[in-house]
Amino acid sequence: MGVILLLGALLLTACGGGTSAAGAGDRAGGSAGSGGAPRTGGGLVVGLYLEPLALDPHRQGYWETYRVSSNIFEGLVKEDLSDTAGPTKLLPALATDWSVSKDGRTWTFTLRQGVRFHDGSPFDAEAVHKNVRRVTDPGYEFYDETSAARLKNWLGDLEEGRVVDEHTYEFRFARPFLGFPRILAQSMSTLTIGNPATWERYGNDGFADHPSGTGPYTFVSRTVGDRIVLRRNPDYWGDPPYLDELVFRIIPNHQTRLAALLNGEVDLISYVQPDDVATLESRGFQVPEGHGAALLYFTFNARNKAFQDRRVRQAIIQGIDRERLAREVYNGHAVALGSLLPPGNEAYDPQARDFPYDPEAAKSLLRQAGYGPGALGFTIVADVANQNLAEWLQSHLKGIGVNVEVVTLDRPSYVARAFGRPEPEDGLSIDEYGGSYAEWLQQVINTNVVPKGFDLDAHPDLREAVEKARYTADADRRIELWRKADEQARREAIAIPAVSLTRYYALGPNVRGFVFPATNWYDLTKVWLAD
Amino acid sequence: MGTLRHILRRLLTMVPVLLVVSVLTFLIGRLTPGDPIEAQFARDHTPEQIAAIRASYGLDLPWWQQYLKWVRELFTAGGGMSIAQHRPVFEILWPNFVNTLILTAAGVLVCAMFGVLIGVLAGIGHRRPLDRLTMLLVQVGGNLSVYWFGLVLIWIFSLRLGWLPTSGMYSRNGGGLGDLLAHLVLPGVSAGLISMLVLARFTRLGIIQESSSDHVRTFTSQGVPRRILLGKHIGRNILPAVVNIIGLEIGTLITGVFFVEHVFNWPGIGTQLVNAVLGKDYALIQGGVVLVALCYLVVNLLTDIAVDALNPRLRR
Numbered sequence: 017m018g019v020i021l022l023l024g025a026l027l028l029t030a031c032g033g034g035t036s037a038a039g040a041g042d043r044a045g046g047s048a049g050s051g052g053a054p055r056t057g058g059g060l061v062v063g064l065y066l067e068p069l070a071l072d073p074h075r076q077g078y079w080e081t082y083r084v085s086s087n088i089f090e091g092l093v094k095e096d097l098s099d100t101a102g103p104t105k106l107l108p109a110l111a112t113d114w115s116v117s118k119d120g121r122t123w124t125f126t127l128r129q130g131v132r133f134h135d136g137s138p139f140d141a142e143a144v145h146k147n148v149r150r151v152t153d154p155g156y157e158f159y160d161e162t163s164a165a166r167l168k169n170w171l172g173d174l175e176e177g178r179v180v181d182e183h184t185y186e187f188r189f190a191r192p193f194l195g196f197p198r199i200l201a202q203s204m205s206t207l208t209i210g211n212p213a214t215w216e217r218y219g220n221d222g223f224a225d226h227p228s229g230t231g232p233y234t235f236v237s238r239t240v241g242d243r244i245v246l247r248r249n250p251d252y253w254g255d256p257p258y259l260d261e262l263v264f265r266i267i268p269n270h271q272t273r274l275a276a277l278l279n280g281e282v283d284l285i286s287y288v289q290p291d292d293v294a295t296l297e298s299r300g301f302q303v304p305e306g307h308g309a310a311l312l313y314f315t316f317n318a319r320n321k322a323f324q325d326r327r328v329r330q331a332i333i334q335g336i337d338r339e340r341l342a343r344e345v346y347n348g349h350a351v352a353l354g355s356l357l358p359p360g361n362e363a364y365d366p367q368a369r370d371f372p373y374d375p376e377a378a379k380s381l382l383r384q385a386g387y388g389p390g391a392l393g394f395t396i397v398a399d400v401a402n403q404n405l406a407e408w409l410q411s412h413l414k415g416i417g418v419n420v421e422v423v424t425l426d427r428p429s430y431v432a433r434a435f436g437r438p439e440p441e442d443g444l445s446i447d448e449y450g451g452s453y454a455e456w457l458q459q460v461i462n463t464n465v466v467p468k469g470f471d472l473d474a475h476p477d478l479r480e481a482v483e484k485a486r487y488t489a490d491a492d493r494r495i496e497l498w499r500k501a502d503e504q505a506r507r508e509a510i511a512i513p514a515v516s517l518t519r520y521y522a523l524g525p526n527v528r529g530f531v532f533p534a535t536n537w538y539d540l541t542k543v544w545l546a547d
Numbered sequence: 548m549g550t551l552r553h554i555l556r557r558l559l560t561m562v563p564v565l566l567v568v569s570v571l572t573f574l575i576g577r578l579t580p581g582d583p584i585e586a587q588f589a590r591d592h593t594p595e596q597i598a599a600i601r602a603s604y605g606l607d608l609p610w611w612q613q614y615l616k617w618v619r620e621l622f623t624a625g626g627g628m629s630i631a632q633h634r635p636v637f638e639i640l641w642p643n644f645v646n647t648l649i650l651t652a653a654g655v656l657v658c659a660m661f662g663v664l665i666g667v668l669a670g671i672g673h674r675r676p677l678d679r680l681t682m683l684l685v686q687v688g689g690n691l692s693v694y695w696f697g698l699v700l701i702w703i704f705s706l707r708l709g710w711l712p713t714s715g716m717y718s719r720n721g722g723g724l725g726d727l728l729a730h731l732v733l734p735g736v737s738a739g740l741i742s743m744l745v746l747a748r749f750t751r752l753g754i755i756q757e758s759s760s761d762h763v764r765t766f767t768s769q770g771v772p773r774r775i776l777l778g779k780h781i782g783r784n785i786l787p788a789v790v791n792i793i794g795l796e797i798g799t800l801i802t803g804v805f806f807v808e809h810v811f812n813w814p815g816i817g818t819q820l821v822n823a824v825l826g827k828d829y830a831l832i833q834g835g836v837v838l839v840a841l842c843y844l845v846v847n848l849l850t851d852i853a854v855d856a857l858n859p860r861l862r863r
Contacts, residue, residue, distance in 0.1 A: 059719060061719045240639060241815075265715060265812070268809075268812075271701075272811065279713045281714065429579075432582040
């Protein structure tokens with residue numbers, strides 16, 4: 017039968033008219049040799065592990081979406097994506113300059129002149145204003161409730177957005193907001209600039225089918241479940257990118273994505289599995305070492321009475337050896353974390369530690385809280401992608417006399433149970449997220465800790481520390497205040513920061529110019545292909 | 548005329564089947580845990596906003612009303628709106644459904660060609676080494692997981708030999724029938740594998756039984772050449788059964804194709820449905836299942852017609 021299959025395969029390949037068997041085709045375009053100098057031309061194929069969500073600047077979600085959409089859309093401000101350590105520098109993007117009033121409430125942006133959207137419409141203060149109105153002003157014909165909800169965290173305090181002149185725009189907030197420019201440079205849930213002419217033509221729902229921005233690449237096509245194709249924007253205002261075309265293929269199956277890279281069908285993949293790093297490197301593929309701003313962390317179900325006791329939360333933290341977790345679950349391709357502000361975050365403090373691994377101290381704390389050996393039991397709820405991690409925690413926590421059950425669910429069921437309706441015995445859930453802005457700490461508290469039953473009113477010191485940092489008008493002390501808030505959060509043991517992955521992308525041997533930046537997306541304009 | 552009436556009757560019986568399928572799909576989606584609206588919007592929406600979004604999809608209505616609304620939308624609004632993609636369901640599913648049909652057709656081709664070939668070889672050489680070897684392979688192959696088999700094919704033919712692409716439907720530069728066919732080989736073989744083995748077994752059995760029937764024995768004693776016996780008498784007699792098996796196997800194949808799509812990243816309806824199930828995108832799941840069920844029924848009908856045409860004795 018094998019022979020027959022082989023023959024069949026040969027036969028049909030022959031029918032293929034001699035198509036390059038690996039499907040690799042022409043890679044780089046141009047005819048010059050490789051050398052060290054960047055070459056223009058060619059197309060890069062990226063293998064994504066998730067289907068991106070809407071290619072709409074205000075509705076997008078998930079990192080993989082932004083790794084695509086950041087080539088189409090830009091913000092007023094951007095981060096320096098050549099920075100591998102962080103915190104990244106802020107760079108001008110669609111705004112060339114910005115300033116803040118003394119009270120920290122009014123931000124004025126000078127907009128870049130001569131920029132056009134992909135359809136030729138002008139980018140000016142009026143376009144920015146329509147973007148602002150789309151997400152804040154219910155009186156606007158194209159006000160989009162879905163987008164407004166996503167941006168409420170940052171624009172909820174906006175009193176007024178105002179066109180000062182054709183190239184100047186002003187935001188006035190009810191309270192000081194010194195973190196605003198860095199938030200504008202983020203990926204999701206911020207004011208990335210879309211082309212108003214497009215939603216005026218296709219409607220709010222139709223925008224994602226005709227994504228139009230000012231970015232270095234224009235949208236060509238999208239086949240859901242298969243690929244998204246972008247082409248170089250010939251009228252781009254900034255340095256032109258090297259590559260003619262970007263193709264994003266959606267390959268959720270880890271083995272298939274790896275095989276596609278090994279076979280030369282894709283040039284760059286994300287979410288490399290720790291077990292595959294050695295294979296890739298032994299075959300000449302590049303697996304850059306670095307870290308994004310994302311962290312894996314565990315949150316408590318504070319509706320479970322056991323976790324309303326700080327001693328229990330601290331005991332669980334002290335009962336987990338995060339260094340060992342990084343070694344055993346991620347083959348050492350991860351760094352252990354001791355704070356919810358991850359590397360890459362502007363308030364990251366490498367010295368920050370919550371509680372050190374100390375199983376004896378953990379057992380003692382549990383005894384003090386009334387749980388002798390084997391008395392505490394709970395469920396870890398994880399999405400299926402984190403099953404191995406949950407099982408590792410299960411066996412590990414036995415060491416401090418805690419009995420854990422593991423429930424793994426598909427992503428929506430996981431979210432609905434972890435965030436919506438946890439079972440009474442649920443104890444921990446596993447999440448991944450993170451940003452390079454200090455306000456991320458507030459975001460993680462508001463979107464992940466409080467929704468799981470943590471009563472912020474019962475912890476006035478923490479609430480006060482966060483508010484002080486969020487609404488400070490003292491630029492010199494802002495980071496210090498966020499670190500203080502983080503210290504307070506660590507003291508209260510509100511969650512368990514775990515690890516940040518360090519070998520996340522893999523590239524073909526001929527890909528040049530790729531940087532693994534200290535953010536969760538990358539810059540493809542500097543990437544080129546050697547022979 | 549009789550045949551036409553038979554077809555019409557079969558078409559009519561499809562209606563209650565589809566009705567049952569639609570009710571079951573609808574109920575199963577609702578009875579499983581997880582809430583698509585909360586999953587999509589819980590992080591950054593207030594409870595009031597979530598309630599408003601839920602209402603906009605009609606998910607706040609009693610179940611029976613939701614069901615009727617959906618059935619109405621099947622005919623008038625492209626199967627309703629996908630929660631995750633904010634687009635009509637059939638607009639999303641159609642292009643992928645065509646891709647699934649392409650892969651299914653490749654699977655059917657593999658099944659029909661190699662299934663018959665293997666079955667005939669084994670049947671002719673009944674109880675000889677070739678027969679035993681073939682049946683051993685059939686036995687082993689029948690227990691293989693399609694998922695595992697697909698990965699092994701990728702490993703051998705793509706990574707080791709470098710002959711064929713690992714995944715997707717087109718290569719990086721895309722286009723061309725040849726490119727598509729090259730991408731079809733491995734998923735097609737994986738998709739057709741199990742059905743091919745089933746067909747091989749039935750074909751072999753058919754040949755063995757027909758070979759020992761009275762009329763074939765008579766022809767043999769009269770000195771009719773074995774080639775003519777096989778082609779004209781045995782072949783013709785087992786053909787309706789073979790067509791019937793192929794028809795039945797297409798149904799199995801369509802569901803098996805979903806796993807194959809996952810392994811080979813084939814942009815078919817299976818990939819869409821897996822995404823929809825992961826996202827509990829009700830309208831998309833329901834639309835997909837109805838589409839597949841309809842396809843299944845149409846294939847069964849066509850098989851019946853073909854078997855009817857091949858075997859006049861069955862005509863009513």
